[in-house]
Amino acid sequence: MVRILNKSNVAELLVMSDALEYVEDAYRQLSLGNAIVPQRITITDPAPGLTLIMPGIIGGEMNALATKIVSVYKNNPEKYNMPTVLGKIMIQDINTGEIVGIMDGGLITAMRTGAATGVSVKYLARKDSTSMSIFGAGTQARKQVVATYWALNQKLEKCKVYDVKRAASESFKAELEKELGIEIEIIDEVKDEFFQSDILVAASTSSEPLFSGEKIRDGMHISSIGAHAPKARELDSLTIKKANLRVAGMKEACVAEAGDYIIPINEGIISSDDIVSIGDIITGKTAGRQSANEITIFKSVGIAAQDVAVAKLVYDRAIKNGIGQDIDF
Amino acid sequence: MVRILNKSNVAELLVMSDALEYVEDAYRQLSLGNAIVPQRITITDPAPGLTLIMPGIIGGEMNALATKIVSVYKNNPEKYNMPTVLGKIMIQDINTGEIVGIMDGGLITAMRTGAATGVSVKYLARKDSTSMSIFGAGTQARKQVVATYWALNQKLEKCKVYDVKRAASESFKAELEKELGIEIEIIDEVKDEFFQSDILVAASTSSEPLFSGEKIRDGMHISSIGAHAPKARELDSLTIKKANLRVAGMKEACVAEAGDYIIPINEGIISSDDIVSIGDIITGKTAGRQSANEITIFKSVGIAAQDVAVAKLVYDRAIKNGIGQDIDF
Numbered sequence: 015m016v017r018i019l020n021k022s023n024v025a026e027l028l029v030m031s032d033a034l035e036y037v038e039d040a041y042r043q044l045s046l047g048n049a050i051v052p053q054r055i056t057i058t059d060p061a062p063g064l065t066l067i068m069p070g071i072i073g074g075e076m077n078a079l080a081t082k083i084v085s086v087y088k089n090n091p092e093k094y095n096m097p098t099v100l101g102k103i104m105i106q107d108i109n110t111g112e113i114v115g116i117m118d119g120g121l122i123t124a125m126r127t128g129a130a131t132g133v134s135v136k137y138l139a140r141k142d143s144t145s146m147s148i149f150g151a152g153t154q155a156r157k158q159v160v161a162t163y164w165a166l167n168q169k170l171e172k173c174k175v176y177d178v179k180r181a182a183s184e185s186f187k188a189e190l191e192k193e194l195g196i197e198i199e200i201i202d203e204v205k206d207e208f209f210q211s212d213i214l215v216a217a218s219t220s221s222e223p224l225f226s227g228e229k230i231r232d233g234m235h236i237s238s239i240g241a242h243a244p245k246a247r248e249l250d251s252l253t254i255k256k257a258n259l260r261v262a263g264m265k266e267a268c269v270a271e272a273g274d275y276i277i278p279i280n281e282g283i284i285s286s287d288d289i290v291s292i293g294d295i296i297t298g299k300t301a302g303r304q305s306a307n308e309i310t311i312f313k314s315v316g317i318a319a320q321d322v323a324v325a326k327l328v329y330d331r332a333i334k335n336g337i338g339q340d341i342d343f
Numbered sequence: 344m345v346r347i348l349n350k351s352n353v354a355e356l357l358v359m360s361d362a363l364e365y366v367e368d369a370y371r372q373l374s375l376g377n378a379i380v381p382q383r384i385t386i387t388d389p390a391p392g393l394t395l396i397m398p399g400i401i402g403g404e405m406n407a408l409a410t411k412i413v414s415v416y417k418n419n420p421e422k423y424n425m426p427t428v429l430g431k432i433m434i435q436d437i438n439t440g441e442i443v444g445i446m447d448g449g450l451i452t453a454m455r456t457g458a459a460t461g462v463s464v465k466y467l468a469r470k471d472s473t474s475m476s477i478f479g480a481g482t483q484a485r486k487q488v489v490a491t492y493w494a495l496n497q498k499l500e501k502c503k504v505y506d507v508k509r510a511a512s513e514s515f516k517a518e519l520e521k522e523l524g525i526e527i528e529i530i531d532e533v534k535d536e537f538f539q540s541d542i543l544v545a546a547s548t549s550s551e552p553l554f555s556g557e558k559i560r561d562g563m564h565i566s567s568i569g570a571h572a573p574k575a576r577e578l579d580s581l582t583i584k585k586a587n588l589r590v591a592g593m594k595e596a597c598v599a600e601a602g603d604y605i606i607p608i609n610e611g612i613i614s615s616d617d618i619v620s621i622g623d624i625i626t627g628k629t630a631g632r633q634s635a636n637e638i639t640i641f642k643s644v645g646i647a648a649q650d651v652a653v654a655k656l657v658y659d660r661a662i663k664n665g666i667g668q669d670i671d672f
Contacts, residue, residue: 060400
């Protein structure tokens with residue numbers, strides 16, 4: 015029997031405060047050596063898009079085994095009126111290997127990516143943070159704000175948003191003001207005041223740095239979740255250089271995939287020893303923010319452990335609450 | 344919309360003669376460079392079993408993209424009254440990346456593995472072959488016989504079967520005599536006459552050689568589909584040495600995974616240059632059997648291209664015939 019969970023089932027079962035907890039635990043288990051995330055497989059030619067195959071396993075109390083198959087086809091919207099990113103997650107019973115659940119992967123991907131920033135905010139931002147600025151107003155950007163809101167124990171008051179598409183910012187504002195009850199300010203041109211917020215999030219589709227590191231001010235926490243290729247980045251080398259603490263969702267993954275860290279390493283500005291995994295801060299192996307003046311950076315590329323953890327949460331809750339459809343096959 | 348195909352749907356849609364054709368085409372496309380089979384991912388600890396994640400893509404006319412997730416948990420039968428091997432195949436639309444079909448993977452795995460031997464029989468066995476002997480009487484062994492029967496254009500007349508479990512051989516005999524109308528002889532002790540058949544198939548769970556290469560006679564075709572780890576093998580070094588033609592389902596996979604070839608290579612008996620992929624024989628890049636006296640060997644470890652091809656066949660036929668269940672998620 016396989017429990018099938020469609021988009022609305024997942025939406026019904028998944029709230030950000032829980033996703034934050036599960037993603038934090040995924041990072042913790044990675045640090046403890048209880049989670050294994052094999053290098054994901056990328057399939058391209060002869061397909062006109064990209065498919066990523068992302069399996070992972072988390073032991074400990076979570077005991078979760080799942081694989082996400084996610085595709086990124088840039089021409090889908092124009093050519094087929096379909097989303098660029100599509101995916102499903104197959105969850106196995108870790109004791110028998112049987113696939114016991116298959117669920118839509120879209121919302122889970124957005125929520126776990128938001129939760130990554132949320133976990134970084136919890137551990138790296140100043141405790142008295144109340145404001146954020148964000149590059150990007152898409153689906154992913156919205157979950158970044160929701161996660162930051164919950165990570166700050168609902169103390170987020172204001173968010174400035176910049177997107178090249180004004181319409182996206184307007185819908186972002188309408189949606190989040192309603193959902194979170196915070197003030198959203200749409201920014202049409204990025205000036206100095208954009209960098210006065212306590213937290214700065216980059217959730218863009220840009221592969222070039224979004225701003226000069228000169229703009230960064232002391233005490234800020236920066237999270238970058240866009241750009242995940244060795245030659246692409248959202249943050250420039252000066253930003254990386256100025257930071258007091260350079261953190262990764264998973265160091266090995268960022269050093270292999272994220273230009274934000276790879277390029278400054280190649281330039282000799284930092285070495286890979288200057289980057290720590292957030293799991294090691296969560297478990298106390300490495301110190302976190304030391305003072306209110308420090309600049310902290312969090313860079314994450316998606317790793318399967320995030321998906322596995324959130325998929326397990328959704329699946330367990332679906333079984334408990336009788337949500338979804340059972341198919342015998 | 345995702346088409347869900349359970350075990351009986353797959354059984355209804357898949358016959359061996361078609362599986363043979365599709366697996367042959369998968370090997371052909373591999374040889375032509377139109378198919379890509381990334382190294383599969385293996386997940387074990389902290390799970391008590393093994394999960395293999397096997398994605399693959401085949402271009403050309405087939406245009407198929409799919410991933411098999413298959414688990415091997417040896418304690419399942421005793422502990423949970425469940426099969427050792429479980430799996431599902433997710434098939435994507437190669438043009439959009441969307442997962443459009445999910446099907447049970449058990450029968451497809453057995454059929455495509457049988458079909459591999461069938462393709463080898465078609466290209467490597469003597470054309471006048473009418474008899475076979477087989478080590479193993481399990482599910483997989485049965486499909487080996489069915490595939491050989493079809494590969495010989497239904498001219499297979501007799502099959503000798505040996506299995507350590509007599510009951511398995513009896514059920515093998517009953518099933519195949521009914522399905523194929525050929526004579527099945529159960530062998531309780533393997534003696535010289537077992538090696539008088541035209542074709543010898545090894546489909547055992549043994550990790551040690553099943554017989555001495557001294558037994559092998561001229562003109563025989565041997566296919567080994569059990570044992571798929573570097574230190575495990577069904578064929579001894581003398582068998583490999585005596586062969587005139589040493590073929591692999593996919594050379595790169597066998598040289599990485601199959602002790603049947605790896606051990607004699609390490610012993611200096613053959614070099615990897617002495618092994619050819621069957622696709623290269625199908626496409627005529629390499630010569631096949633040269634005379635009725637030659638001994639030919641085929642060794643295959645499962646590769647995703649086989650699953651992708653057969654899954655595409657099943658999916659296309661399901662859509663055409665309205666078989667299975669559509670789920671919106």
